[in-house]
Amino acid sequence: MTADAPVLTIDGPSGSGKGTISRAVALRLGWHYLDSGALYRAVGVAAGWADLDLGDAAALVRCTFDTTIAFRDDPAGEPRVIVNGHDATDELRTETAGAAASAIAAIPEVRAALKDRQRAFRRAPGLVADGRDMGTVIFPDARWKVFLTASAEERAERRYKQLKNKGVSVTMDGLLREILARDARDANRAVAPLRPAEEAVRIDTTGLGIETVVAQVLALLPARMD
Numbered sequence: 059m060t061a062d063a064p065v066l067t068i069d070g071p072s073g074s075g076k077g078t079i080s081r082a083v084a085l086r087l088g089w090h091y092l093d094s095g096a097l098y099r100a101v102g103v104a105a106g107w108a109d110l111d112l113g114d115a116a117a118l119v120r121c122t123f124d125t126t127i128a129f130r131d132d133p134a135g136e137p138r139v140i141v142n143g144h145d146a147t148d149e150l151r152t153e154t155a156g157a158a159a160s161a162i163a164a165i166p167e168v169r170a171a172l173k174d175r176q177r178a179f180r181r182a183p184g185l186v187a188d189g190r191d192m193g194t195v196i197f198p199d200a201r202w203k204v205f206l207t208a209s210a211e212e213r214a215e216r217r218y219k220q221l222k223n224k225g226v227s228v229t230m231d232g233l234l235r236e237i238l239a240r241d242a243r244d245a246n247r248a249v250a251p252l253r254p255a256e257e258a259v260r261i262d263t264t265g266l267g268i269e270t271v272v273a274q275v276l277a278l279l280p281a282r283m284d
């Protein structure tokens with residue numbers, strides 16, 4: 059049954075590797091994957107298309123209800139994200155979309171409007187869910203909970219390499235400032251702030267390669283799961 063499907067939550071700050079590790083673990087397990095940040099980013103992008111003011115909470119809540127968001131597997135890489143019928147995958151990954159998502163995510167009614175959409179991803183044989191409040195709010199009964207961290211400097215460096223590879227011009231100083239600002243906003247908001255669930259296993263990924271982190275996460279699950 060859907061409500062019984064096992065869930066592994068992976069929360070953490072921006073650039074800690076949640077998406078990369080969650081996708082790899084879901085692939086190994088043959089489980090579904092929820093990128094909850096993409097939902098907040100999608101609303102941020104849709105709000106931008108509609109020229110909404112990020113200070114107008116009522117309009118943003120309406121926009122959340124009105125925005126359609128679909129994920130489409132892409133054999134060439136990350137899943138494509140279709141917002142209101144348009145492929146918005148590349149726009150979603152920009153720092154501007156991340157900052158808009160972080161601002162919008164502080165509005166309690168927006169978070170409430172996205173709750174059921176996130177929980178609908180829980181399906182057999184299992185779900186790996188990545189975000190900020192997966193273990194604390196969305197799936198408090200998850201069987202396994204992980205909280206990934208890494209130093210802000212290493213996270214900025216990862217992002218720098220990622221954006222450089224895409225041909226985006228950025229500076230390390232600028233990225234570090236953005237990461238620290240987003241950490242502060244996500245961790246200090248009143249509703250569902252970024253924090254580890256009490257029972258979460260914390261993994262500091264500073265200096266650890268992707269495969270090492272994937273192995274540490276998979277080691278938390280019983281051997282026969284993968």
Ligand SMILES: Nc1ncnc2c1ncn2[C@@H]1O[C@H](COP(=O)(O)OP(=O)(O)OP(=O)(O)O)[C@@H](O)[C@H]1O
Binds near residue numbers: 263
């Ligand atoms: N352990 C790691 N070692 C080195 N690079 C990593 C590691 N984990 C992730 N990366 C790289 O860091 C970049 C950011 O990773 P990712 O997008 O998974 O982070 P995230 O926590 O999901 O960020 P966001 O919350 O902003 O979406 C990617 O280029 C990814 O390949």
Ligand SMILES: Nc1ccn([C@H]2C[C@H](O)[C@@H](COP(=O)(O)O)O2)c(=O)n1
Binds near residue numbers: 072160
């Ligand atoms: N469960 C979540 C997921 C995301 N957010 C907000 C806060 C983030 O800064 C922003 C973008 O997320 P990302 O794609 O970087 O993981 O969305 C949240 O509040 N709760």
